[in-house]
Amino acid sequence: MTFQQLGVIDPILRALIAEGYTHPTPIQEQSIPILLQGKDLLGCAQTGTGKTAAFAIPILQHLYLKQQNNRGFRKIKALIVTPTRELAIQIGESFSVYGKFTGLKNTVIFGGVKQGAQTKILERGIDILVATPGRLLDLIGQGFISLKDVEYSVLDEADRMLDMGFIHDIRKLIALLPAKRQSLFFSATMPPDIVALSRKILGNPEKVSVTPNQTTAEKVDQAVYFVSKPGKTKLLIHLLNTTPMESVLVFSRTKHGANKIVKFLDRAGISAEAIHSNKSQTARQRALGNFKSGETKVLVATDIAARGIDVDELSHVVNYDLPNISETYVHRIGRTGRAGASGIALSFCDSEEKAYLRDIEKLIRQKIEVVSEHPFLNYEPEVEAKDAAVPFGLRRKSNSSNKGGGNSRSRRRGPSGRRTP
Ligand code: AMP
Numbered sequence: 577m578t579f580q581q582l583g584v585i586d587p588i589l590r591a592l593i594a595e596g597y598t599h600p601t602p603i604q605e606q607s608i609p610i611l612l613q614g615k616d617l618l619g620c621a622q623t624g625t626g627k628t629a630a631f632a633i634p635i636l637q638h639l640y641l642k643q644q645n646n647r648g649f650r651k652i653k654a655l656i657v658t659p660t661r662e663l664a665i666q667i668g669e670s671f672s673v674y675g676k677f678t679g680l681k682n683t684v685i686f687g688g689v690k691q692g693a694q695t696k697i698l699e700r701g702i703d704i705l706v707a708t709p710g711r712l713l714d715l716i717g718q719g720f721i722s723l724k725d726v727e728y729s730v731l732d733e734a735d736r737m738l739d740m741g742f743i744h745d746i747r748k749l750i751a752l753l754p755a756k757r758q759s760l761f762f763s764a765t766m767p768p769d770i771v772a773l774s775r776k777i778l779g780n781p782e783k784v785s786v787t788p789n790q791t792t793a794e795k796v797d798q799a800v801y802f803v804s805k806p807g808k809t810k811l812l813i814h815l816l817n818t819t820p821m822e823s824v825l826v827f828s829r830t831k832h833g834a835n836k837i838v839k840f841l842d843r844a845g846i847s848a849e850a851i852h853s854n855k856s857q858t859a860r861q862r863a864l865g866n867f868k869s870g871e872t873k874v875l876v877a878t879d880i881a882a883r884g885i886d887v888d889e890l891s892h893v894v895n896y897d898l899p900n901i902s903e904t905y906v907h908r909i910g911r912t913g914r915a916g917a918s919g920i921a922l923s924f925c926d927s928e929e930k931a932y933l934r935d936i937e938k939l940i941r942q943k944i945e946v947v948s949e950h951p952f953l954n955y956e957p958e959v960e961a962k963d964a965a966v967p968f969g970l971r972r973k974s975n976s977s978n979k980g981g982g983n984s985r986s987r988r989r990g991p992s993g994r995r996t997p
Contacts, residue, residue, distance in 0.1 A: 581649060582608045585637055587677035592633075595673060596670045601626030606784040608634055614758055618774050622764035623663070623733070623954055624910040625786050631656075631760050635728050636671065638758075639703055640678040650681060650701030651725040657707055657749060658732040660880065661686040661857055662864065667732070668706045678785050680704060687711040688857035693718045709737070709745035715884045716752065723752045731777060734763035735770050740880065743773075750777055765903050796893075798921045800944045805926040807955030808896055809840040814951065815894075816846050816874065817923065820890040823867065826876045827908050830899040834876045837896060846872035852881045876931035879904055882911065895923035898932040900937040 579592055579600055600608065603625045610617055611634035617860065621627045634652045642653075668684035676684070683697045689831050691711070698705075698720050703720070705712075716722045727786035733739070735744060761774045761781070774781070803811050828834040831852040841848035849863035849872050860881070867875040868887055879899065893912045898903050905923075912919025923944065925933050937943055 577605050579604075579608075579633075580600075581840050583612050584608065584633055585640065587640060588633055588636055588674055591674050591676050592629075594676075594803075599627070601630075601786075601873055603627050603786045604630040604633070606786075610782045610784070611758070611760070611948065613637075614638075616758060616778045618762045618778055618781040618783045619760065619762040620764070620766050620783075621762060622907055622910055626669055627762055629674060631730050631732075631762070632667070632671050632674050635682060635704065635730075636678055638673045638728065639680050640675075643680065643703070650703050652702060652705045652721065652723065653725055653825070654704040654728040655707070655723060655726045655753075656705070656730040656748065657709055657712065657737075657746070659708065659737045659742060660733075661688060661708060662860065663733065664706050664708050665861075670724060671704055673954070682706060685711050685712070685715060690808065691715065692721075708822065709742045709749065713745055713748060723749075726753055726757055728758050728760070730760040730762070730779075732762050733766070734761060734773060735765045736880065738769060740772070746773070747776075764907060788860060793982065794837045794942075796912060796919050796921050798923070798944045799947050800923045800925050801950055803924050803950070803952050804955050805928075806957045808924045808926070808954030810955055811924060811950060811952040812837070812894065812896065813841065813844045813846065816841070817844075821873070823870065823887060824874045824894055824920060825882065825887070825890055825911055826874055826894045826896050827882065827899075828876055828878060829899070831878055833897065834878055836904075837876045841876075846874060847872045850876045852878040853939070855881075879908070880944065887911075891923040892918060893919065895921065898923055898925050898929040898936070900932050902932070902935045905936045906940065909974060919965035 577600060579589055579597070582600060582605065584592070603619065603621045606632040607617060607619060611631065617631075619627065619630070621630075639653055656664075656667055658667055664684050664686050668682055671680075671682040680703045681701070683694070683702045685691075685694045685698075686704045686708040687710045691714075694711075695715065695718075698715070712721065716723065731746070737743075759778050759781075761777055763770050763774075801811060812826065815821070826834075826837060826848075828837055831850075831854050833851040834852050838848045838850045851860050851863045851864060855863070861871070862876065866872040876896075890912045893909050895905065895908060900909065909919075909921035912921060923933070933944070
C-alpha cells in the first residue's frame with residue numbers, strides 16, 4: 577500500500593517523499609481512508625506509531641481542497657488539543673512538514689511562556705491550531721481565539737490528558753466546539769473513563785487500533801537487571817561507561833529522582849540533563865535540543881515529560897525505576913525502536929519492584945531476559961554521612977558494627993564475592 581493508493585493528493589505526497597516516508601504505517605493505512613471520507617475516528621494508538629501523520633494528512637488534505645475557493649482572512653478550522661508542550665510543538669512541526677506545499681498555516685500555543693508571541697501569530701490568522709488545554713482556554717477567555725469555525729477537532733493522548741487532570745478543561749472545550757464537525761480521538765489505552773469521554777465527543781466513530789503492546793515489545797531488545805535500590809546509580813554509570821550507548825533516555829518515577837540521577841551522572845563526568853514539569857519551558861526545550869544534537873548523551877525524564885520526545889536516533893531506554901502501571905513500560909520502551917527501527921531497553925528492578933516486573937511480563941506476554949552478571953546486585957553504600965560525624969579513631973569500629981559487616985568494598989562485590997566493580 578502506498579500513500580497515493582490511500583488517496584493522498586500531490587502537494588502532500590511530495591512532502592512525504594521529501595521526508596523519506598515510502599509507505600504508510602499501519603495506523604496511517606487504517607485511518608487515512610476513514611478520515612478522508614469525513615467520518616469520526618476513535619484511535620487506540622500511542623506515540624511512535626505514526627499517529628500524527630495519520631490525522632494530520634487528512635486534515636491538511638480537506639483544508640487544502642477547501643481553501644481553493646476561500647481566500648479571505650484565515651480562521652481556525654482545525655484544532656488539535658494535546659496534553660504536553662513538547663507534544664504540541666512536535667505536532668505543529670509535523671503539520672508544517674507535511675503541509676509545506678499546501679500554503680496552509682498552523683501555529684502552536686502552550687503555557688509556561690509569555691503569550692505575546694503566540695497572540696501575534698493568532699491575530700494574523702491561521703488555519704490549524706495545536707494547543708495544550710490550559711493556554712487554549714485562557715486565550716479563548718481573552719478573546720484571542722474563537723472556535724466557532726472549527727471543522728476538525730482532534731483530542732490527542734486522551735488518557736494522558738485525564739491523568740494530568742485536564743478533564744474539566746476538556747469538558748469546557750467540547751462545549752465550545754461547533755456541533756457540526758469531524759472529531760478524532762486518540763488514546764494509547766482505553767479504560768472506561770476514556771471510553772465514556774470519547775462518547776461525549778464522537779458521533780458514530782469508526783474505530784482503529786494498532787496493538788502497540790506486542791509490536792513494540794517484540795521489536796525492542798529488552799533486559800532486566802536485579803539491583804539494590806542504592807546500587808542503581810552505580811549500575812547506570814557502569815553501563816554508560818562500559819557499553820556503547822549513543823543516546824540514552826532514562827526514566828525516573830519522580831522529578832526529584834530525575835534531578836538526583838543527573839547530579840550523580842554529572843559527578844561521574846557523563847553529560848546528562850533532566851526534563852520534567854518543574855523545569856521551565858525554555859530549560860526543557862534546551863535540554864531536548866542538546867540531546868537531539870548529541871551534545872548531551874543522557875536525558876533523564878519523567879513519564880509525562882517524555883511523552884512528547886521524538887528523537888530519531890534513540891539507542892537506549894533505561895527504566896531506572898520500573899513503572900507500577902504496566903502500560904507505561906510499553907510506552908517507555910516505545911521511545912526506542914521507533915517506526916520500525918530496533919532499539920534496546922534496559923530495566924533496573926529492586927526487591928520492591930518485582931511485582932511490577934511480573935505485571936509487565938504478563939502484559940507483553942514475554943519473559944524479559946535477566947542480566948545477572950553485574951557488580952551491584954546487593955550493593956549498599958558506605959555510610960559516609962555517619963562517618964563524617966564520627967571522630968576518626970572511632971570510624972572503623974562503627975563501620976564494622978554495621979549490619980552485614982565488612983568494609984564497603986567487600987559489600988560491593990555482591991553475594992558470591994566473584995564479581996569485581
Ligand atoms: P508519531 O507516532 O506521530 O509520533 O510518529 C513517530 C515517528 O515516526 C516520527 O518520527 C515520524 O516522523 C515517523 N513516521 C511517521 N510516519 C512515517 C512513515 N510513514 N514512514 C516513516 N516514518 C514515519
